[in-house]
Amino acid sequence: MTAGGFGRANLPYGIFRRAGEPARVGVRFGEGVLDLATLAADGLLDDPGGAFAQPALNAFMACGPAAWAAARERLQRLVSGVDAEPGLIALDDVELLLPFAVADYVDFWSSIDHAANSGRIFRPGSDPLPPNWRHMPIGYHGRSGTVVAGGTPVRRPHGQSRPDREAPPVFGPSAKLDVELELGFVIGAPSAMGEAVPVALAAEHVFGVVLLNDWSARDLQAFESQPLGPFLGKSFATSISPWVTPMAALEPFRAAPLTPQEPAPADYLREEPWALDIALEIELNGEAIARTNGRHLYWSVAQQIAHLTVNGASLRTGDLLGSGTISGPARAERGSLLELSWNGAEPLALAGGAERTFLEDGDEVVLRGIAGEGEDAVALADVRGRIVGA
């Protein structure tokens, strides 16, 4: 029951629906779901303002860290069977929905090996990192409206690309459909417009963590992105875990980042460096094709939040911050097919003799993540997605 990283140490929140019943808040425990609205109705759990009967986590997330801590403490007692044995609904009997309404989605670019690989592939001969990269967590806004729960099929997008630079652009289905393995940080507590969030207080705004697949059409992205950044190459779909692991569950897995920050960042970004020690994996059609770790992130989510708000921009409940693709220095640690196949130049050999440069129709990708081992392990819920033809 507590095997696989979904025991008492995790207790992630999600939105589930049983046939014929309204969607509401649940917590995953092992292979079962605790129905928080029913627990609250039975007097076993405080429900701040009826938040657990909502079809999105936002109302609960907006309650802030004290309410999150109180609910977590109570749920940990409940699943320990201290007071009563709570009923569990089998995971197989529920449909999992997008866990929260996404406010703004920002995708950062905070893994140094991924950023450098991008530079080596697209700007060979020049410095692999752009001049701003070591000074701030570079990011851009993505499309909130196309963030979907893992399990949702992903249709191959159409768009314009220019495979031959001497010829006019062509229109058609993307020929370079890719996956990006990321962590997603979910903002619970909002901040006021006009007020920067200090880096030391930034993590208190984070409700929890998901895995995030930032599906990318590299050919569309390459033609459209200069000078205003990615647009259609990213906006067709972004998949996240259907369960949000509480930030509190991951606190024991804080660890030093594997690359020190050099030069020292500006004052508003300065903190004791940290990352999350989460083992991460990309599985393609059942085969692990990459294994990496959250410690390969150069910038922390606290630094990302301090940067995002230093100009006075506010945080809202439901903001989603993608870490950016997480890659390590070894080939097997690269978090995208762009890097694994070096933009198609070095096809990836799969079991059974198959090869891949980018995704083919029918391919199924699963992102996995787990921190720790055994009883104390904390898993991030898998993000699955199968490619449907254009």
Added chain:
Amino acid sequence: MTAGGFGRANLPYGIFRRAGEPARVGVRFGEGVLDLATLAADGLLDDPGGAFAQPALNAFMACGPAAWAAARERLQRLVSGVDAEPGLIALDDVELLLPFAVADYVDFWSSIDHAANSGRIFRPGSDPLPPNWRHMPIGYHGRSGTVVAGGTPVRRPHGQSRPDREAPPVFGPSAKLDVELELGFVIGAPSAMGEAVPVALAAEHVFGVVLLNDWSARDLQAFESQPLGPFLGKSFATSISPWVTPMAALEPFRAAPLTPQEPAPADYLREEPWALDIALEIELNGEAIARTNGRHLYWSVAQQIAHLTVNGASLRTGDLLGSGTISGPARAERGSLLELSWNGAEPLALAGGAERTFLEDGDEVVLRGIAGEGEDAVALADVRGRIVGA
């Protein structure tokens, strides 16, 4: 009463609040406000699902074009006094709020003179337009959470810039705070994920039009933007008209764009070219510093929507599409201080001997727009903003 572009031909929708009363939907008529919730309660107006008692236009906007047309026809009869003389609340007695909850905010770059001026300023010696520009309406996602109603003061943002390329970056208040004069198109009717909206049907998704000031910190933007596009240089604030002029009110002002599309765009973007003939103005501290027109837009909002959705991305009610800064070929037609002062190299002479390159603390900017003349004129509501020191 019907002077100034807010007569029977306009009837824009907004959200207003009188002291001690809940916010709800109103329509501006001259210098007064029609209270739609009260009109509905009095049986003078159909209220689809109680939408007019909401504190945002989204519920009404989601009802779609038939409901918008029915409400508009009824309101035009009401203000003509055909059936009864509706009560008006004086504009001075109400507070105007952000008219709708912004879903995704996309900022396009659809004025050819503005795009070319940007190229001449930042990439002198190369083609002023990037290779993709004439093939698709280039755009990027902005921050929805910091879109505010005109009248909200704008605090000068802090951030990193690199004025001396040979020296490390510096942190401080932006020294190049700018205005961008844009039209904003507001999506009412949503579209399904995975389905492209055909260009011929795209305008039916548009509920209405606002003026939009895409405040920009040019120094922050210049350092951060490569390769992923603008982020903190734009995300601190975006101001829009507090009244949304119905798309139907602007139909009589469709006109040919002033620059023909050459080469012919891809099939999914092909339509009879059109723009909106709206006279536009930037006022700085009471003095008009630029006058331009909506006909300087190269790409139409229908083409922007067809492009945005061709990869399968969906539209949501409340999506906001900025046109991009609207500039004409003459110096006095430039829609930003970046262009008017040529990035500071040619200060703008103001009345009374003052000069400006970029905005100073205390400056007040007003964007104005009006289509047509006299009784039939249709105004977009002013967007005001005063700069507050960092």
